[in-house]
Amino acid sequence: MKKWTFFMLLLALLLFGSVIGFNMFKQHKIAEYMANMPEPEFPVTVQKIESSDWIPTIDAIGFIEPLQGVTLTSQESGMVNKISFESGMEVKEGQILIQLDSKVEKANLKSAQARLPAARAKSERYANLYKKSSISQEAYDDAKASYLSLSADIESLNATIERRTVTAPFSGIVGLRNVYLGQFMQVGDDVTRLEDTSVMRLRFTVPQTDIRKIHLNQTININVDSYPDTPFIGKVSAIEPAVNAQSGLIQVQAEIPNSDNKLRSGMFARASIVLPTLKAQVSIPQTAITYTLYGNSVYVLTEKDDEKRVEQRVVQTGERKADIVHILDGIKAGETVITTGQVRLSNHSKVKVVESDATTPPAQIPML
Numbered sequence: 001m002k003k004w005t006f007f008m009l010l011l012a013l014l015l016f017g018s019v020i021g022f023n024m025f026k027q028h029k030i031a032e033y034m035a036n037m038p039e040p041e042f043p044v045t046v047q048k049i050e051s052s053d054w055i056p057t058i059d060a061i062g063f064i065e066p067l068q069g070v071t072l073t074s075q076e077s078g079m080v081n082k083i084s085f086e087s088g089m090e091v092k093e094g095q096i097l098i099q100l101d102s103k104v105e106k107a108n109l110k111s112a113q114a115r116l117p118a119a120r121a122k123s124e125r126y127a128n129l130y131k132k133s134s135i136s137q138e139a140y141d142d143a144k145a146s147y148l149s150l151s152a153d154i155e156s157l158n159a160t161i162e163r164r165t166v167t168a169p170f171s172g173i174v175g176l177r178n179v180y181l182g183q184f185m186q187v188g189d190d191v192t193r194l195e196d197t198s199v200m201r202l203r204f205t206v207p208q209t210d211i212r213k214i215h216l217n218q219t220i221n222i223n224v225d226s227y228p229d230t231p232f233i234g235k236v237s238a239i240e241p242a243v244n245a246q247s248g249l250i251q252v253q254a255e256i257p258n259s260d261n262k263l264r265s266g267m268f269a270r271a272s273i274v275l276p277t278l279k280a281q282v283s284i285p286q287t288a289i290t291y292t293l294y295g296n297s298v299y300v301l302t303e304k305d306d307e308k309r310v311e312q313r314v315v316q317t318g319e320r321k322a323d324i325v326h327i328l329d330g331i332k333a334g335e336t337v338i339t340t341g342q343v344r345l346s347n348h349s350k351v352k353v354v355e356s357d358a359t360t361p362p363a364q365i366p367m368l
Helices: 002-036 103-131 137-163 208-213
Strands: 042-048 052-054 057-073 078-083 096-100 165-167 172-174 190-207 219-224 227-239 249-257 268-274 278-285 290-292 295-304 307-321 324-329 336-340 351-353
Touching (some): 042 295, 057 172, 057 249, 096 190, 103 137, 137 165, 190 208, 190 268, 208 249, 219 249, 307 351
Parallel strands (some): 042 351
Antiparallel strands (some): 052 278, 057 190, 057 268, 078 096, 096 165, 172 190, 190 249, 219 268, 227 249, 290 295, 295 307, 295 336, 307 324
């Protein structure tokens, strides 16, 4: 019985020893294989950085407004007697657009004008008589008051007739006509929209921290969706003297020449205020930057003994234009940065430079 137990224990020890020995042998072989395995090379694309001039801008958005714009309305009620314009035509300042029926007012005006000479003559005659003390002060005052009252009535009738005529307060282009011949108009009814579009305006807001960079007559580039390939050039014409206390923003106005009448009021516009050019600046593709919560970094290509490796660097980024980013610190001109393939990289990883057009934008965006 003792011999059987001894042999069983010996067999168990041999089994456990063989398993442990096999595992140790396997780990040794794995470590030997890993030690002799060549270091992996990760494929990447690169770009050599060259210094260039950088034109910083302050970007903003706003809506196009006309130099002058007003919706013309009727100041009096009455029947439309005459229409002297068509939709979309150019009009001059003071040009008559519509006239309301004013026969009654004109008849009253003629009646008052007919009585005016007699009232004037009576007032002058009474004045002479009063100087000679032939009439009383009261009689002279009544004659003079009647003459002045009649003159005021004539002025009032002229003003009433004028108010029944809608004229253009300035030169410009009228919109769609909202009245018809024979229509009865109420006070305040819209006649048409009149706008002076020779010069357009753009109002937008910028942070108060940028106010020191903005001044009058500063160049501003403006783009609208209706003409994506046509830039419009304007000038800063006014800066609001007060900062909005709630938002911390300040309002700026720019004027844009519109001789070709491409800009229309109400258009959404993107504005870029052009700042002084910075010489010899470094800019890189946006794809070269790795954005993290702890900072932004790039991989710079280093080469030693025909061996290409990467060095990870923290960079300070500035303004971005399209897919190009202005680098304030961290990279120098003449260095080569990794543009794609950074996902599998770490500091001092070995890389292999390959050619790829994956980040090159297509000439035409494909239709969905």
